Amino acid sequence: MNNFSNNTKYNIGEFSHKFNLPASTLRYYENEGLIKPQRDLNGRRYYTAEDVSWLKFLNHLKGTGMSIKELKQYIMWREQGDSTIPQRLKLLKTTKNNFLQQFSEIQHHLQILNDKINWYEEKETGIISEDEDFAGYLQRLGHHE
Amino acid sequence: MNNFSNNTKYNIGEFSHKFNLPASTLRYYENEGLIKPQRDLNGRRYYTAEDVSWLKFLNHLKGTGMSIKELKQYIMWREQGDSTIPQRLKLLKTTKNNFLQQFSEIQHHLQILNDKINWYEEKETGIISEDEDFAGYLQRLGHHE
DNA sequence: CGTTGACTTAAAGTGTACTTTAAGTAGTAT
DNA sequence: ATACTACTTAAAGTACACTTTAAGTCAACG
Secondary structure: OOOOOOOOOEEHHHHHHHHOOOHHHHHHHHHOOOOOOEEOOOOOEEEOHHHHHHHHHHHHHHHOOOOHHHHHHHHHHHHOOHHHHHHHHHHHHHHHHHHHHHHHHHHHHHHHHHHHHHHHHHHHOOOOOOOOOHHHHHHHHOOOO | OOOOOOOOOEEHHHHHHHHOOOHHHHHHHHHOOOOOOEEOOOOOEEEOHHHHHHHHHHHHHHHOOOOHHHHHHHHHHHHOOHHHHHHHHHHHHHHHHHHHHHHHHHHHHHHHHHHHHHHHHHHHOOOOOOOOOHHHHHHHHOOOO
C-alpha cells in the first residue's frame, strides 16, 4: 500500500481517452449517479485518481452482469456507510452466483462452437464421412447438444 | 448415429415449453427467418425433431455473442449450400475469437468480484486492518485492478 | 477581437431483442 | 349452443444502455 496521494486530475476528454469511453457516456454515468467528478471554477468536470479506481471497479461489476440500476443501489448503500455492508455483500454474492451459472452455460456454448468449426473443417478436408451430420459428430465426441 | 427418424411433432405451446421461450419469441424468430416450422391443415405451426436440434444450435450461437443479424446471414449461407462453407467458417471463427477475447475479460471481472466479496468478509470479521482499502488489498494479493 | 474547440445542459433518438396488444378464428369441453 | 383456450396476424410498445442533437458558454490562440 502506498500512502502518498496521487493528485493527477483529468478533464473529461482525458478521462474519456483513458477509459476508451465517449464523454457522453461519462456524462450519462454521472447523471445516473455512478460517478461523481469534481468541478473547476468554470463548472467543468475533473476526475481524480479515486475516480479512476472507482470506474475500473464499476467496469468489473458491469462485466459480471450488474445492471445500472443495481450499481445505483450498490452506490446508495455505499454512501450510507459500513452498516450496509451486509446488503452490499448479498448483492455481490447474488451477482456472483448468477454469473457462475451463466459462465458454465457459455463454456458449453463455446464447446459447441468449437465442435462446429472442427466439423466444417473436417468436412472440407474429407476427414469425416460425407453423411455424418453434426448431431452424429457431437454424439461420437460424447458432447451433448 | 441412429438411422431411424424421430417423428415427434410439437405445437407452439409444447415447443415453447420445451425451450422455455415464450410463443411470441418463437413467432419472432420465425419472422426473422431463424426457424421455419411446418403448418398443419388449420395453418397452425408444428415443430419437428429437426427444429429441436436447430434451435439448440441457434441458442449456442446466440450464447457466444452472435446477433440475430449474423444468424440470419449464417442461415442464408446455409440455404445456399456447401459452397458457402468458407463464409460460414469465417463467421464462426470471428465469433469464436471475439468470444475468447471477452472470455478472458470476464474471468478478470469474476476475480475482482470474488476479491471484493472476500475483502468485505474479511473486513466484517476483522481479519484485515481497518484501514486497508480494496486497492491495497488487491495489490497485496498481486491482482491488478 | 474574432474564431476555434472543448466544454455545458436537457431532451430526443437509436439499436437490439424481444413483448404486448388488438382483433379475429378454430377446435374442444360442458 | 356457448364458452373456453390456443392459436392466428400486423403493428405498436418496452427495457436497457447508451448516443446524438440543439443551443449555448467560455477561454486560449493568432
